[in-house]
Structures are given as structure tokens and as C-alpha cells.
Amino acid sequence: MNGEPATTALNLVVCPPNLHIDEDNPFDSLSQHLFENRVLAFERLNDRSLGQSWNTLIADLSSPTSRFWSTRACVEQTAQSFGLHPRSLQVALEVSLRGMQVEQELDRDQSGAISRACAAALVVLAGNVPALVPQILLPALIARRPLIFKLPDASAPFHRAVLAHLIALEPSLQHVLAAASWDSTESSGRFERQLQAARPALDPVLVYGGKAAVESYEQRFANRTFHAFGPKFSAALVFDDGQQDPRWPHQIARDIALFEQQGCLSVASVLLVSPEPALIERRASQLAASLEELTTSLPLPRSPANAVAARHWLDGEILAGRTVAGDLSTGGAVVVTDAFQPAPGARTVTLVPCDNLETAIDTIEQLQSRSQSIQGLSLAGVPPQAAAAIGSQLATIGIERIAPAGSLQATDLSWRNGGIDLTEALAP
Amino acid sequence: MRATTTRISHARHKNLSTRVQAFVEDSSAASFADLALETIRIQADLLPGYRRLFDARCIDPETIDSWQQAPPIPTSAFQQQVFNIGGVEQVFRSSGTSTSGQQRSEHHHGNLDLYRHIIDTSFPEPVLGTFLGSAPVRRPILSLIAPVALIPDSSLGFMIAHVIDRYGTPDAAYAFEDGVLAPQIALDWIAVQPQDSKPVILATALALWTVLEHIKTTEPAVGWPSSTVVMETGGFKTRRFEIDRERLLRRLRESTGVPELRVVREYGMTELSSQAYASTALSLGDNDLFKLPHWVRARALDPVTMQERTDAEPGLLAFLDLGNIASAASIVTEDLGIIEPEGRAFRLLGRAADAELRGCSLSTEALLGSTAR
Numbered sequence: 001m002n003g004e005p006a007t008t009a010l011n012l013v014v015c016p017p018n019l020h021i022d023e024d025n026p027f028d029s030l031s032q033h034l035f036e037n038r039v040l041a042f043e044r045l046n047d048r049s050l051g052q053s054w055n056t057l058i059a060d061l062s063s064p065t066s067r068f069w070s071t072r073a074c075v076e077q078t079a080q081s082f083g084l085h086p087r088s089l090q091v092a093l094e095v096s097l098r099g100m101q102v103e104q105e106l107d108r109d110q111s112g113a114i115s116r117a118c119a120a121a122l123v124v125l126a127g128n129v130p131a132l133v134p135q136i137l138l139p140a141l142i143a144r145r146p147l148i149f150k151l152p153d154a155s156a157p158f159h160r161a162v163l164a165h166l167i168a169l170e171p172s173l174q175h176v177l178a179a180a181s182w183d184s185t186e187s188s189g190r191f192e193r194q195l196q197a198a199r200p201a202l203d204p205v206l207v208y209g210g211k212a213a214v215e216s217y218e219q220r221f222a223n224r225t226f227h228a229f230g231p232k233f234s235a236a237l238v239f240d241d242g243q244q245d246p247r248w249p250h251q252i253a254r255d256i257a258l259f260e261q262q263g264c265l266s267v268a269s270v271l272l273v274s275p276e277p278a279l280i281e282r283r284a285s286q287l288a289a290s291l292e293e294l295t296t297s298l299p300l301p302r303s304p305a306n307a308v309a310a311r312h313w314l315d316g317e318i319l320a321g322r323t324v325a326g327d328l329s330t331g332g333a334v335v336v337t338d339a340f341q342p343a344p345g346a347r348t349v350t351l352v353p354c355d356n357l358e359t360a361i362d363t364i365e366q367l368q369s370r371s372q373s374i375q376g377l378s379l380a381g382v383p384p385q386a387a388a389a390i391g392s393q394l395a396t397i398g399i400e401r402i403a404p405a406g407s408l409q410a411t412d413l414s415w416r417n418g419g420i421d422l423t424e425a426l427a428p
Numbered sequence: 429m430r431a432t433t434t435r436i437s438h439a440r441h442k443n444l445s446t447r448v449q450a451f452v453e454d455s456s457a458a459s460f461a462d463l464a465l466e467t468i469r470i471q472a473d474l475l476p477g478y479r480r481l482f483d484a485r486c487i488d489p490e491t492i493d494s495w496q497q498a499p500p501i502p503t504s505a506f507q508q509q510v511f512n513i514g515g516v517e518q519v520f521r522s523s524g525t526s527t528s529g530q531q532r533s534e535h536h537h538g539n540l541d542l543y544r545h546i547i548d549t550s551f552p553e554p555v556l557g558t559f560l561g562s563a564p565v566r567r568p569i570l571s572l573i574a575p576v577a578l579i580p581d582s583s584l585g586f587m588i589a590h591v592i593d594r595y596g597t598p599d600a601a602y603a604f605e606d607g608v609l610a611p612q613i614a615l616d617w618i619a620v621q622p623q624d625s626k627p628v629i630l631a632t633a634l635a636l637w638t639v640l641e642h643i644k645t646t647e648p649a650v651g652w653p654s655s656t657v658v659m660e661t662g663g664f665k666t667r668r669f670e671i672d673r674e675r676l677l678r679r680l681r682e683s684t685g686v687p688e689l690r691v692v693r694e695y696g697m698t699e700l701s702s703q704a705y706a707s708t709a710l711s712l713g714d715n716d717l718f719k720l721p722h723w724v725r726a727r728a729l730d731p732v733t734m735q736e737r738t739d740a741e742p743g744l745l746a747f748l749d750l751g752n753i754a755s756a757a758s759i760v761t762e763d764l765g766i767i768e769p770e771g772r773a774f775r776l777l778g779r780a781a782d783a784e785l786r787g788c789s790l791s792t793e794a795l796l797g798s799t800a801r
Contacts (some may be wrong), residue, residue, distance in 0.1 A: 300732075307731040308744055308762055308780035312502040315760075318484045319477035319505050327484075328732045346732070 010191055013151065013160040014167075014179040027148070027198035030178050034120040034146035035200045037175035042114050042144040044172040050141065051106035053169035058101055058134065060165065062094045073161040081155040082130050083260055083305040088298045089130065092258045092409075096131040099412030106141060118428035120146035120176075122195065122202035124217055125159070126209025129263040133159050136206070137166070138413060139422035146176035148202060150195065156181040196220050204425060227425055229418050232264040232375035233342040234401070234408060237360055237390070239381035240274045240283060248380035249283065251406030253290035255378045256332065257298045258409050260305050261345040264375040264417075265401060265409045268342030269350045270334075271360040280353045281323055284334040288326025291347055295331040304328070306345030313344045340367055357382070361390060368397045375418070376401030378408040437473045441513055441753075444470060448723070448750045449542055452549055455722040464495035464725070464748050467757045472498070474513045475756060485734075496727065496736065500746045500760035503533060503699045511756040512536035520583035522698040533698045535583065538754030546702050546751045547590050550721045554692050554705035555628060555659050556595060568627040569600040570617050572635035573661075578607055583698050584661065588630055595628075609635055611642030618652050626655040632662040633676055640676075643683045651685040658686060661694040688715065695776060699759055700724075701751030704774070717773050723750040725771035729760060731780070742766050742777055 010026055016037070021029045060068035069075055079089040123136055133149070140147050151159045160179060167174045182191050195202065204225035207217040214228045236252045255267040272283060304310075307328060314333055318324050323336040332347030340352045340363045354360040368374050377399055379387050391402045400416050401408065413423075444466055450457045472478050472489035481499045482489050492498060501511065508531075517540045522533040537543060552558045558565050571588050579585040592600045603614035614629075621627045631639075636658065643649055658680070677688045689708040695718050696703040704718035704726075720726060727736050728743025737743035746760040764777040 304732060308764075311731040311734070311744070311760075312504040312762065315481060315484075315499070315502045316505040316508060318480050319501065319509060321477060321480060324484060329734070 009182070011153075011156065011181045012178070013156050013181055014149075014163045014177055016175050016178065025194060025197070026180075027194050027202070030148060031120055031198040031200050031202055034148065034176055034178065035117070038118060038120075038144070038146050039114055041146075041172045041175040045170065047105040047107055050170060051102050051104050053166065054106055054138065054141065055101050056169055057162070057166050058097050061134065061162065062097050064090045068161070068165050072165055073158055078130065078155075078158045079301070081158060083262065083301055083303070085299040085301045088257070088260070088301070091298055092129075093131060095258060096129075096409050096411065097134060098410050100134055100138060102138070102413075114144055116428045118145065119200045119203050120148050120178075121426055122148050122150065122205045122221075124150040124205070124207040124209065124213070125152055125155075126207070126213040129259045130155070130158060131259075131263075132208060133162050135411070135415075135417070136422065137162075140426050142423050143426040143428070145426040145428065147178070149177075149179035151179050151181040153181045153183050192220065206422075206425075225425075227418075227420055229420075230264055232373050232418070233268040234265050234376040234378065235340075235342075235364065235374060236267045236270040236378040236380065236405060236408075237357075237364070237382060238270060238272050238379075238405070239357060239383075240272060240279065241381070242274065242276045242279050246283075246286070246381070248405050249287040249290040250293070251380060251404075252378060253287060253294045253332070254298070254406050255408045256291065256349055257294050257347055260301060261343075261347065262305055263409065265411070267349065267378050267408065268345070269340060269352060271340065271352050271354050271363060273354045273357055273360050277353065280336060280351070281325075284323060284325040284336050284351050287349070287351065288330070288332060288334045291326060291332030291334075292330045300331060300347070304346040309344040310346035310348045314348060340364070342373075357386060357390075361393065364394065364399070365397060368394075368399065372398060374399050376403065376408055378403060378405045380405035434474065437470055438514065440466075441470050441474065445514075445539065445542070445753050448753045449545065451750065452542065452545055452721075452723050460723065460725065460750075461495065463723075463750055464757070465492070467748075467750060467753060468492070468495050468498040471513065471757060475511055477509060478511075478756070495725075495748055495758065498758050499734065500729075500748075500758040501756045503697065503759055503761050506533040506535060506699050506756075507531040510534070510536050512538050513754050514538050515754075518586070519581060520586065520698050521581040523579075523582065535698050535755060537583075537701070542751060542753070543586070543701050544590055546721070546723075547587055548594065550703055550705070551587075551591060552595070554707050554709070554719075555657060555694075557626075557657075557709070564595070566595055566597045568621055568625050569596040570614060570627065570629050571600075571602045572609060572614060572629065572631035572639060573602075574604060574607075574609075575602045578604065584696065587696070587703070591630070603639075609638055611639045612646075614639050615643065615646065615650070618656075619650055621653050621656075623653045624655055625653060626657065627653055629656060629658045631658060631660055633660055633673070634662070636660060636680070637676055640679045640683050649683060654685065656684070656686050656690060658691045659694055660691055661696065691715070693718070697761065699752075699756075699761075700747060700749050701755075702747075702749045716775050717768065718776060719773045720747075720771075722772075724748065726765070726767055726774045727771055728765055728767045728774070734760075737767070740766050740768075744780060745774060745776075 016033050019029060019033050060066035075086045079086040163177055163179055204227060205221045206227045207214050208229040210231050218226055218228060236255060238248050240246060252267060252270060259266055261268055310328055317335045324333055326333040328346050334349055334351050336351045341350060343349045379402060398419050400419055447458055448463060451463055469489050472482055485499050487497060515538055516536045518537050520535040520537055556565055556567060569592050573584060573588050576585045576589045601617055603610050605613060680686050692705055692707040694703055694705055702721055702724045704720045706715050706718045708715045725748045727746045729746050730737060731744050742764050744760055745763045745765040748758050750757060762780050764780045765774045767774050
């Protein structure tokens with residue numbers, strides 16, 4: 001398709017004011033500006049004021065009645081762009097950002113010395129959950145690292161609003177933050193090449209998204225420090241001795257439904273350890289019932305992400321004779337299977353019976369060693385001592401996020417997505 | 429008791445197959461709704477697992493009063509299970525390689541005579557411009573789609589071979605050399621076709637684009653006969669090379685002189701026995717509207733509720749194809765579309781997976797493969 005005229009335009013959704021952009025090399029102008037202004041912009045920042053501004057941003061994003069939602073972003077449009085129901089978007093943001101508040105001062109990490117020259121980092125979001133930008137911004141601010149975001153076109157308005165809100169609270173950040181988006185058609189290759197050719201070079205490069213996007217960027221930015229995030233899924237590990245009316249189905253239903261399984265911390269498979277094999281089908285039904293109940297507080301979007309794939313998978317499992325509880329139309333479905341693999345989404349989950357905890361851990365380790373595809377683990381009913389041991393054991397194979405059922409997606413700055421300490425990765 | 433019931437169902441199935449074949453030949457021979465409902469009931473009885481899909485939806489196939497009430501089988505299930513009644517004559521497999529990580533769909537076809545008959549009943553009008561019942565014609569046909577020897581289990585390969593055999597003149601050819609598409613062979617073949625010979629080019633969008641790209645390297649560019657007809661298929665089926673159709677048609681017009689109104693689109697897949705066609709002539713100037721033969725109906729379904737979309741809303745395309753009498757007649761695809769009244773035509777919007785939102789969670793691509801044929 002080379003040689004054809006470009007049909008799409010670069011959309012610089014966040015750009016330093018009065019900056020002359022060379023249309024042939026837009027990222028040259030941007031990266032140069034961010035490089036030159038880093039020291040001045042961050043020197044102007046007061047640690048205490050930055051901490052307060054940050055906390056205001058997080059509080060505003062988490063509250064449906066805040067100025068952010070009344071003036072900068074529309075809940076309905078934002079929810080639609082992320083494939084969520086408006087009410088579920090608010091709940092998911094509140095849960096996932098709760099841990100992002102900081103102490104009063106936003107101390108600069110010592111490694112992020114302001115006087116040192118440093119280029120902007122490039123952050124590519126190929127299509128993600130709304131809490132991701134704050135999760136990247138916070139370590140970048142601590143490291144005092146300028147950022148250029150490449151945003152997915154559909155959700156660019158929300159991300160722009162977040163960055164604009166932060167810049168309004170801390171105006172000097174306007175010289176160290178930028179964001180661009182473009183329609184992902186053939187001519188997008190032109191912008192990708194311009195990003196690659198920017199001088200000073202954008203480094204490091206952080207890419208969030210699917211396998212194809214990650215591989216493609218990794219190839220093109222081979223000479224930079226490269227960090228890939230995704231694609232991964234999370235699982236739940238449940239020990240159930242058959243007690244009456246267990247709470248875990250409700251808790252894990254939340255871990256499944258939050259963000260409609262579009263994030264890597266969403267639960268897509270449950271390993272159920274139970275001494276009573278007869279319990280499995282009953283628990284599958286209870287989990288499906290909990291998913292149905294949850295549609296009251298976390299309503300389903302009109303068109304759930306991956307519903308087509310989920311429908312094909314679910315009906316295929318029924319045809320194959322597996323036990324299935326619930327349905328997409330009732331709020332989610334549970335498929336009992338021996339294959340430990342993620343369900344495709346739209347609040348579906350696989351339920352894998354295991355004889356004992358050792359077998360369950362072995363199953364997790366085997367999949368992780370094959371695919372490195374597990375991000376986190378939600379735990380229920382596991383005795384505290386065993387939980388601690390499981391945590392240490394799984395951390396060695398890259399599963400760093402282990403949390404009690406119902407709180408897997410409530411992360412804080414200490415969470416190392418994919419085992420990477422972002423503050424360290426973004427330090428100059 | 430069960431063995432007796434199955435024997436009766438097999439006998440009914442044989443009788444039904446005969447009536448379906450007659451209906452394909454003559455639409456007044458029976459009612460589509462009656463044949464479809466009878467097909468559904470027999471397949472619910474004889475196809476392993478299909479009954480479970482009814483049970484999961486709390487539907488009794490014996491008490492439903494229309495074929496639309498039956499759950500369709502997902503095309504992706506053809507990757508895992510065999511759907512066949514009465515014996516397999518040929519296994520068609522979707523394209524894909526063992527290294528792509530995608531499983532291939534398998535259609536265990538049980539009635540190749542019916543398959544050929546379907547091609548003969550639906551291909552000539554849109555592509556050759558002849559009407560059903562008129563004298564058979566032969567045309568110079570060039571295939572940019574590989575011969576059966578190279579793709580022995582492809583349903584598209586089977587169809588092309590039959591079309592060339594049945595409708596091609598002696599100089600009909602495949603533009604292939606050493607197992608790969610040879611654009612220069614295509615251009616040389618076209619160059620010797622007389623202006624009024626009505627040559628037919630059979631191509632995937634990708635193959636056509638490859639030839640058009642090759643034209644750029646040849647001098648001088650020679651226009652194709654003004655009577656050329658291009659049958660294009662599979663535009664949505666390749667993820668690695670998504671082609672903007674408008675650009676393809678523009679390039680075709682500029683490079684060869686063949687206008688859009690002489691391009692016929694074909695829609696088919698491994699899991700279907702029948703094909704739909706869209707052309708300016710066929711659809712009264714609307715070449716985005718795929719028309720179905722009288723033995724197929726389409727619906728657009730909501731993937732969550734599996735209810736039929738109304739008011740021309742986009743949905744998941746589902747087909748009842750009586751040509752699949754020996755496999756699975758009611759199927760739901762991974763394509764999105766909008767249905768015209770009565771389900772006799774549809775507009776294709778593309779693959780649902782390409783339209784769905786994705787985050788950084790593990791994508792479903794590893795779980796669900798392509799159904800390209």
C-alpha cells in the first residue's frame with residue numbers, strides 16, 4: 001500500500017502551548033521541547049503541591065460528582081469508549097484508584113535527579129482500561145520523567161481529559177506531558193515511523209496491549225530500553241471445604257466483572273480445590289448466580305467486549321458436553337473444565353477442579369512456564385500461612401500480584417505490573 | 429429403543445436430502461420454512477452435542493414451530509467437533525498453518541453432488557450474467573486462487589475447480605507457477621483475450637492486489653478487455669493484510685480500466701455449502717448487498733441474548749443453509765452484518781473480533797481461530 005496518499009491526520013490531543021510543530025516531523029518538535037524543558041518544569045514543582053494536586057486528580061476521577069466529571073469528561077461517552085456501563089465505570093475507577101493516593105508530598109525518587117538530561121519516555125496504549133494512565137503517571141512524576149503517550153483513538157478524549165486536569169492543577173506539567181492519537185488505518189505507519197525517528201530519541205518505550213502490537217513495537221524500537229505489558233490474565237485460587245454458603249463466589253464475581261475482563265488483573269479462570277468432588281457443579285452454579293446478582297451494582301454494558309468470542313466459546317463448550325452454569329444473557333457464565341485456560345471475556349470464566357493445593361500450584365506453574373501469561377492471583381479460603389508461601393513461590397515465576405478475593409484490582413504504587421518497577425524503569 | 433429412533437431419523441434424513449435437492453433446483457417444490465424446521469429437528473436428533481445446545485436454552489426441538497427458534501451452531505465449533513450425518517465424502521478445512529497457532533475449521537461434507545449443484549444454481553447469474561435455465565455458457569476463466577492440487581482440502585479450491593471445469597473455455601487457467609501466484613502469467617493471459625470475450629477473473633482481494641501491484645512494474649500498462657468480470661472473495665478474511673476495498677477498486681479501475689460495476693463479490697466460508705453474491709447488476713446498483721439463494725436465510729443476532737436484531741441493527745451473522753443438510757444447517761459466524769427484510773440479503777460489516785474492544789487482557793485470538801476457507 002506504499003505510495004498512496006495518507007488519509008488520516010495526527011491528532012495531538014495534549015501538546016505544550018505555542019509549540020511550533022513541524023508537520024513532516026511532529027515528534028521531533030515534541031521530543032525536543034520535552035527534553036529541553038524537563039529541568040525547568042520539574043524544578044518549578046513543589047513536592048508538597050504536586051502531592052496535593054495528584055491526590056486531587058485521583059479523588060476527582062474516583063468521584064462521580066467531581067469537577068472532573070462535570071466539566072472535563074462525560075461519563076456515558078467514557079464508559080462507552082471503554083466498553084463499560086457508566087455505573088460500572090465509576091465503581092471500577094473507585095476500586096482501582098483507591099490505592100493510588102499518596103502521602104502529602106510527592107517526593108522525587110533520588111534516582112530521578114533533575115539536573116540530569118533525559119529524553120521523554122514513549123508510552124503506547126493499544127486499547128486499555130481507564131485506570132492505566134494514572135498508574136503510569138504516578139511513577140513518572142516521582143521519577144520526574146517527561147512522557148509522550150500514543151493513545152488509542154477511541155478512548156483518547158478521556159485520557160486527554162485526565163492529562164488536562166492534571167496540567168490545570170500543576171501548569172508547569174504542560175511542558176513535560178504530551179499525547180497523540182490517530183486512526184489505526186494503513187497510513188498510521190507514517191506516524192509510527194515519525195515516532196521512531198524523533199530526535200532526541202524517545203527512550204524508554206513502554207507498550208501496553210496485545211501480542212501483535214507489542215511485537216511490532218519491540219521490533220521497531222529494538223535499540224531502546226523496551227518494556228512490554230501484556231497480554232495477560234489473572235486467575236483465582238479457592239480452597240473450599242464444603243462449608244455452607246461460602247462468600248468467595250460473590251468476591252470472585254467482582255474480580256471477574258470489574259472492567260469487564262479487559263484488564264490483565266481480571267479473573268478469567270478459577271482453580272477450585274475441594275475435598276468434595278460433588279461440590280464442583282454446585283459451586284459453579286453459585287458463582288454464576290453471584291455474577292447474575294452483581295449486575296445490579298455492576299451493570300452489564302450494552303455491548304460487552306469480546307461477547308462474540310465468548311458466545312462462540314460458550315456454545316462450543318456446551319456442544320462438547322461440558323458443564324456450563326449461567327449464560328452471557330444472565331450476567332456471566334462458568335464452564336467446568338480440566339483445561340486451565342482463560343475464558344474469552346464478557347464475564348465468562350473457567351472453573352478447574354483440583355484435588356489439592358499442590359496440584360493447583362503445579363497447574364499454575366506449568367502454564368506460567370509455558371506462556372508467561374498469568375498476571376495475578378485472587379485467593380479465597382487459603383489458610384494465611386499457605387497464602388504467604390504461595391505468594392513467595394509464585395513471585396519467583398513472575399506472578400507478583402496476589403490478593404484476597406474481591407480486591408485483586410485494587411492496586412497501589414507497590415504493584416509491579418509484569419514484574420517491572422515503573423519508578424525505576426522511568427528514572428533518568 | 430434409541431437405536432430404532434436413530435434408524436428412523438436416518439431414513440427421514442435421506443428422504444429430506446432428496447427433497448432439499450429438489451428445492452435447490454426449483455424453489456416452488458417445497459416451502460423453505462418447512463424444510464428448515466424439519467432439518468433442524470433431524471439434526472438435533474442425529475448430530476452429537478447439538479441436543480445439548482437446545483437443552484441449555486431450555487428449548488425442545490420437537491415443539492418449536494419455526495427454524496428461527498433453534499440455536500445455531502457456532503462456526504468455531506467446527507474446529508473441535510465433527511458435524512456429519514450419513515457419511516463423509518470430503519473434509520474441507522479452513523486456511524491456516526500449523527505455525528499460526530490457530531485451529532482449522534473442518535467441514536465434513538456428506539453430499540458433494542448437492543454442493544456442485546448449489547454452485548451451478550448460484551454462480552452463473554451474478555458472475556457469467558446468465559439466468560437459471562438458460563443454455564450453459566463457457567467463458568475464458570483465469571483463477572488467481574490456487575488449484576486444488578495446491579489446496580486439496582479447501583472448499584474455495586473445490587468450487588473454483590468445478591467452475592473452471594463446468595464453465596471454462598479450453599484456455600481457462602490458473603496464474604500459478606511453482607506453487608505460487610504468478611502475476612506475470614495473469615497479465616500475459618489477459619493480454620491475449622479479445623475485447624468481447626467476456627473473460628472472468630476469480631480472485632481473493634489479496635491476490636488481485638498482488639497482480640495490481642505487479643502492473644506498476646510493467647511497461648507499458650495494458651488495459652484489460654472492457655468485458656472483463658472480476659469475482660472477488662475473502663476481503664475480510666486476512667488479518668495480516670487488511671485491504672481497503674475502495675482503494676482496491678480504484679486501483680483496479682485506474683490500472684486495468686475494469687469499473688466497479690464489473691466486480692462481483694462472493695461471500696462463502698468453509699462451514700457453509702452455499703455462497704452469497706453482491707454485484708451492481710444483481711442488487712440493482714447496490715454492490716454492498718449480498719444476495720442469498722432461495723435455500724439460505726440470514727439473521728443478525730445479538731451475541732449476548734442470541735435474539736434476532738430488528739430494525740436493521742448490526743448483529744452476528746447467522747445462516748440457515750439447507751445445503752448443509754448433511755452437516756450443520758443452522759450456524760452462527762464471527763462476522764457482523766445487517767439483514768435486509770426476510771433474510772434474503774445482508775450487508776457485511778466485517779469480522780466481529782476486529783470491531784470488539786480489547787484491553788491488555790489475554791486476547792481471545794489464541795482461543796478462536798479464523799474461519800477463512
